[in-house]
Amino acid sequence: MIGYSISMVLLAVVSLAVIPSMVTASGAAAWGMIAAGQSIGGVGAVVVAYGWGLSGPASVARADAQMRLTAYAESVTCKLLIIVPIGLLVFSVAWSVGRDYAIFAGVGALSTATVGLTANWWFVGLAQPYRLLVFETIPRVLGTGIGIFYMTHGSSALVGVLWQLIGMVAAFVASTVWILRPWKLRRLRSLPRRQVGAVLASQRQGVTSTVLSSIYSSTPIVIVSLIAPGAQPVYAVVEKVQRQVIVGLGPFVTILQGWVPRASERELARRVRTGLTAAVVFAVALVGFMLAIAPELVWWLGGGQIKPSFLTLLLMSLVTGVSLIEAVVSKACLAALHRLDVVTRATAIGSLVGLPCVAVGAALWGAEGALCGIFAGLLLRLVLELVGMRRAIASRSGGALDVTMDPEIGVGGS
Structure with missing residues (x-):
C-alpha cells in the first residue's frame, strides 16, 4: 500500500x-x-x-x-x-x-x-x-x-x-x-x-469495458450542463470530489489486482470472496468518512459559494462506495476468473440504463437527480457483475486452471 x-x-x-x-x-x-x-x-x-x-x-x-x-x-x-x-x-x-x-x-x-x-x-x-x-x-x-x-x-x-x-x-x-x-x-x-x-481480438473485452467505463464517467457532466445548467456548478464540485477520492483509493484496488489472481485454483474462490469482503467493509467505512468531511471539503473547493444539500452529499458518498466495490469486482475478481465478458456486458447494460436516468433525473431534480441516475446505473452494473462472479466460481469449482493462452485475457485458461 x-x-x-x-x-x-x-x-x-x-x-x-x-x-x-x-x-x-x-x-x-x-x-x-x-x-x-x-x-x-x-x-x-x-x-x-x-x-x-x-x-x-x-x-x-x-x-x-x-x-x-x-x-x-x-x-x-x-x-x-x-x-x-x-x-x-x-x-x-x-x-x-x-x-x-x-x-x-x-x-x-x-x-x-x-x-x-x-x-x-x-x-x-x-x-x-x-x-x-x-x-x-x-x-x-x-x-x-x-x-x-x-x-x-x-x-x-x-x-x-x-x-x-x-x-x-x-x-x-x-x-x-x-x-x-x-x-x-x-x-x-x-x-x-x-x-x-x-x-487484439483477445483484448476486445478489456478495451470495450474500459472505453464504456470512460464514457459513463465523463458523459454525465455534459448531460447536466445541457439539460440543467443551473445545477452544473454543484454537480461539477461533487463529481470532482468523488473522482479524486476514487483516484486516491487506487492503491487499494491495485493490491487486490495482483493478490487475487496469484492464488492457486483451490484458493482462488476464497481469495475472490476475501477481496470482495474487504472492498465492502472498506466502502461502508468510506461512505461514513465522506459524509463527515464532505461539507467542509465541498465548501472549500467551491470557494464558499456552493452548498449542496445533505441528499446530494449522501448520493455522492454512495456512488463513491459502490464505485470502489465495482472496481474490485471487475478488475480483481472477474479478471482473475477470466470473465471479462461479464464486465463488458454489465458495463454496457449499466450505461444504457444509467445515462438516460441521468438525463431524466437532471431535468426533474437537478444535481440530485443526476446522481440518482448515476447510482442506479452503477448499482445495476455491480449486481450483474456479482451474479456473473458467482456463476463463474460455481462453474470452476470442479475444474482446474492451467497456464495456457486464454482467448479473453491472453494467459491462464480453463
Missing part, C-alpha cells in the same frame, strides 16, 4: 504543480487549450492501453516467466501499432479546436495519449510497487519537473507539455528495457507469439 501510494502521491503533486507554471508561462488561454487537448488525449490513452490495465495484472500474476515475457512483448507490438494512428487522430482533433493555440492543444492531446503506453499493469500483476516507482513514476515525475524548471525560467507552456511527453515515453522505454531485457533477444525470439490480429 505504501509503495503504490508513493507513486500516486508523486504523480498527483507534479500534475497539480505544473498547472500554475503553465498559466504563468503562456497565459490562461493557452493553458485552457492544453487542458482541452489533454481531455481529447485521455480518450486516446484508453484506446492505446487497449484493455491491458484491466486484464493485464491477472494474466501476468498467473503466468510463468516465459508467458509473462510473451504477453508483454505482444502488448508492446500492439500498442506501438495503435499509438501512431491514434496519436495522429487526437493531435488533429485537438488542433482543430485549439484555434489560436492549436499547437498547444495538439501536443497536449498527444502527450496524454502516450499514457496508454504504460506498463504499470505488469508491475501491479507481480506486486512490484517499487519497481513501478523506479521505472514508471520517476521518469514521468522528472519529465514534468524539468518542464516546470524551464517554464519558470522563461520558456513557454509548450515546452512543459513536451517534457511531459518525453517523461512518459522515457517511462515506457525504461519499463520495456527492464522487462524484456533486450540483451537476451535470442531467448525472446524463441518464445511463441500470436499474430497481432489474434492479440
